[in-house]
Each structure stands twice: as structure tokens, then as C-alpha cells.
Amino acid sequence: MDAPILKDLLAKSGAWLQGKGLPNGRREAEWIFSDSLGLSRMDLYLRWDMPLSPVEVDRLRERIARRARREPLAYILGTQPFGDLVLQVGPGVLVPRPETEELIPLVLADATPGARLLDVGTGSGAIALACAKARPDLRVEATEVSEDALSIARANAQRLDLSVTFHRGDLATHLTGPFQVVVANLPYIGETERGDCDPELAFEPAGALFSGADGLDLIRRFVADLPRLCPGGVVWLEHGWRQGPAIAALATAAGLSSRLVLDGAGKERFTRIGVP
Numbered sequence: 001m002d003a004p005i006l007k008d009l010l011a012k013s014g015a016w017l018q019g020k021g022l023p024n025g026r027r028e029a030e031w032i033f034s035d036s037l038g039l040s041r042m043d044l045y046l047r048w049d050m051p052l053s054p055v056e057v058d059r060l061r062e063r064i065a066r067r068a069r070r071e072p073l074a075y076i077l078g079t080q081p082f083g084d085l086v087l088q089v090g091p092g093v094l095v096p097r098p099e100t101e102e103l104i105p106l107v108l109a110d111a112t113p114g115a116r117l118l119d120v121g122t123g124s125g126a127i128a129l130a131c132a133k134a135r136p137d138l139r140v141e142a143t144e145v146s147e148d149a150l151s152i153a154r155a156n157a158q159r160l161d162l163s164v165t166f167h168r169g170d171l172a173t174h175l176t177g178p179f180q181v182v183v184a185n186l187p188y189i190g191e192t193e194r195g196d197c198d199p200e201l202a203f204e205p206a207g208a209l210f211s212g213a214d215g216l217d218l219i220r221r222f223v224a225d226l227p228r229l230c231p232g233g234v235v236w237l238e239h240g241w242r243q244g245p246a247i248a249a250l251a252t253a254a255g256l257s258s259r260l261v262l263d264g265a266g267k268e269r270f271t272r273i274g275v276p
Contacts, residue, residue: 017029111131121218226275258273
């Protein structure tokens, strides 16, 4: 029996993923094939007629099947681009989202030279590491409650040779301020919304996604602690696009000012909080 040919298996894999409800199935199949075979996506077409070994075919089919079950592509590949960084990710950590990349320039615009900056709930370290790379003058710290996520964040910092001081703990209650800039992308999905979530979220750590009935349990505690943590500073918070008014009310109740900022899709994704 002749060995399967690259172009044939790629076409079948892309069509199969599309049939499983993934509209970008062909493109995702290309990413999986490229990573699995150690080829660039351009090389997939330059070596279109390449026969595949049984070992290669088995690996490709196993990874395509994982994606068909809606396991996040980043977990299958083991990496996720974030701005100009490539971060290692795995099942113990939330996959960084593209909209979070929009937060970085907002945060950095409020960071004066040499400022002490804290990333709360750092996960893979995406925000902290992006800030450290863009602004080596900053004293960047990050905190995370999950040891699994913290291990991944530390490994990313070491691999990228970026200076971030990591802490393990619940929000920032274990840290002593003042920080001039604080940024947080905390869990903000409500438990009542579980049934509306994409199937991929079932593979990601629930503690990094859900936060009480309305998704605001951790954010409530975080905002209440800001006068202690960040006196005279600025806080940037990413949240659900319908949570802006509730977060503004939390800030007002804590004696803080706030301003909603739209993301690139025109949704109320970020809030800037001023701490007197």
C-alpha cells in the first residue's frame, strides 16, 4: 500500500475539522501539520507531494482528533503567540486571548520611567512579560494563585530572558504596595453562563474562567483592595463586555474614579481606575 501523500491527508484533515464545526478547519490543519512535521506553512506547499511515514501519519491523526474534540489549538501546539512573544502554554493555564494584547499599550502609557508595575492573576505571564519586554526600565512583578500556571509563567520568563518577579498568592492580598500601575485580567465569566461558552473552555482551568454567579466575585475583592495596594496610582482591568457599569459602581463605592475603554471590536472590554 502506497504511503499517504501530504496534500491528500492535509485536505482531508481540513475538511474533517470543518465538518466538526470549526470554520477555520483548513487553516488549523495547516498549523497542526506544520508543527508536527517541522515545516513552515509555505513548506507544506513546496513539499506538496511528500509521502508521509506511518509514525508521522499517526501523530497527525492523533493531533487532528484532539482538535476535533475542541481541545484548544494552543494546547495541541504547546504555544500561543501574544504580541511579539511566543508563550508556552498547557492545560494548567488559560490560553492568552488576542483582545488582551490590546491592554498592553494602555497599561504602558500610564507607566512612568522606573515605575513598579504589578500583574494580578498572571496566568502564563503574558501581560507581565509583554510589559517587561516593551519597557525594561519598569520593575515588573506578577502574582498568581495557581502553582501550575505560575510554573508555566516562570518558564516563559526564563526562556524569553525577561525580568519579572513572581509571587504565589490569592489576588494581591499578600503583597505590600505601593505599586504605581496595576493590571489584572481576572476570571469574569458567571457560573450561569457556562452553558453559553465555547466547547474549548471545557479544557481550560475553570478557576481561571469563572468567578461566582455574575462573574464578579474576584473583581469585587480586587477593587476593594486597590486603595491599599495602589495609592495614587492607576489600575487597568480587563472584564466581560457587559460588566462595565457594574465595575464602575464598584469603583465608585470604593472611592475610586473609573473610565471605560473600548476594545478593537467596539466592546466595553477595559476599565481604567484612578486611585486617589
